[in-house]
């Protein structure tokens with residue numbers, strides 16, 4: 001094989017490996033409830049967005065999601081707001097998370113779409129949540145991230161979360177995606 | 178005794194005595210003074226969990242009540258439609274080609290398939306996918322395949338249009354009702370009108386255009402639909418459950434606390450009031466003891482601060498003494514709740530006795546600067562709904578209270594709704610709050626008692642009864 005091609009392929013694999021490790025570590029932090037360490041992975045100017053899904057006819061799928069910055073969204077916030085969510089859990093009085101949930105964050109189908117000054121990634125997520133005795137939810141959808149290089153790792157500069165539900169089938173969204 | 182029924186009691190007693198003979202099967206319960214003993218502040222847990230009672234509610238409460246279905250700004254153009262929901266059933270709310278509002282059961286007259294399968298859009302007709310009957314945006318059946326060869330022209334299309342509800346748009350908020358006997362919405366609201374009007378006013382005290390943000394929050398909570406309704410109707414007592422959110426920064430004022438007004442009212446003397454109406458609707462809010470100057474609130478956001486300061490002055494000038502009322506929210510019987518401040522409007526849709534599907538929209542003044550809309554939008558998303566720091570804990574309460582109503586042993590013991598019994602004050606602390614309202618300060622369960630008294634009165638009237646189940650006027 002042509003060595004330049006080989007080099008390019010190896011670079012891709014290395015990058016993929018780095019990104020996968022980053023996401024594995026991130027999931028580990030969330031699932032072990034190290035929320036402050038998780039916040040450290042977020043850029044100061046992160047946009048964290050999860051739209052509401054609307055049932056629309058063929059040809060109008062571009063209207064299937066509510067708009068960021070304009071409409072109602074399940075989430076449309078930055079780091080300060082996410083920090084408040086963590087603070088609230090830390091009070092030990094946030095009854096929706098006290099006792100706290102058990103979560104397992106999984107991701108797959110990783111694609112690295114753009115690798116210039118920032119990285120654009122896409123993946124599917126599957127989060128299992130169980131709480132108390134029988135409370136159980138599955139959250140499944142797509143996650144589009146913008147990652148910024150940061151030393152040997154990354155910071156998450158934007159996260160778009162597309163949950164595959166229109167009526168939310170869980171009673172709350174106290175978890176992080 | 179529940180004060181709101183001083184006049185109504187006589188009527189409900191006579192309803193009971195007339196009604197008893199008609200109750201043939203064991204499933205017929207006596208609700209007023211039976212399962213719902215508001216005179217003693219005791220309410221059976223059965224009303225939240227028993228299947229028969231739930232089925233009675235679907236017949237006796239929802240079809241006879243005005244239910245909120247949409248806001249006009251969600252369907253601004255002729256031909257626009259949006260799906261709404263009335264109790265368990267899907268409805269189409271639309272503005273027809275001539276601009277007239279309609280609410281149709283989203284249900285084909287032939288075999289019941291949904292004729293509209295999209296959450297919103299614009300159309301002149303609804304075609305059923307099953308056998309392709311076509312209905313116009315005015316509800317008429319306008320197309321039937323094989324009308325000649327199949328039906329031999331023996332189908333009278335004019336008899337088979339979409340099932341249509343009564344519609345009334347109250348200051349832009351669209352309500353619908355299935356029952357012809359139910360009074361007009363304005364009469365139905367009764368003394369709540371002062372409070373709901375206050376909610377409908379823009380921040381400057383005028384009636385202008387509110388605009389709903391795009392999208393509807395729809396989500397499912399494992400509890401009976403009445404838990405949310407009674408909570409929004411007036412339950413200041415549950416404040417301790419919000420201790421966690423009060424320790425973080427949620428208010429757009431950028432200070433600790435969850436309400437914008439936390440920053441405002443700290444220095445003011447006021448009555449925090451629960452208000453019940455004899456119709457069983459509830460409101461809550463604050464009545465300032467004096468006419469106070471505006472308190473700077475949005476210090477870091479000049480445009481927002483200017484907007485609300487101007488509105489405050491204009492409102493005070495316009496409303497005078499009545500500007501002392503600062504509404505927090507309320508519940509329109511049976512399942513419609515509104516919140517001031519975050520300006521939300523929504524419904525507790527029954528989805529079986531053990532589940533509620535909550536629908537909620539949020540609005541902003543249409544002509545407000547974008548900065549103001551943006552602040553309001555961020556605030557509501559973080560306050561209410563499944564991602565809302567506040568309502569997350571509410572839902573935990575309701576779900577757990579519901580579970581607590583299910584057990585065999587637990588159900589032998591009524592819930593206590595007795596707080597403040599007998600301490601309600603009529604037409605107080607200001608007469609203009611309503612001649613027939615009763616108010617209690619700070620915490621009281623008077624609102625819940627009035628709500629369930631109304632519920633019981635309606636539940637005691639079986640379908641098909643010639644008696645009027647909705648007591649709007651007291652018999653004095």
Ligand code: FES
Nearest residue numbers: 285287288305308
């Ligand atoms: S069910 Fe609609 S046409 Fe048959």
Ligand SMILES: [Fe+2]
Nearest residue numbers: 415419567571
């Ligand atoms: Fe609450």
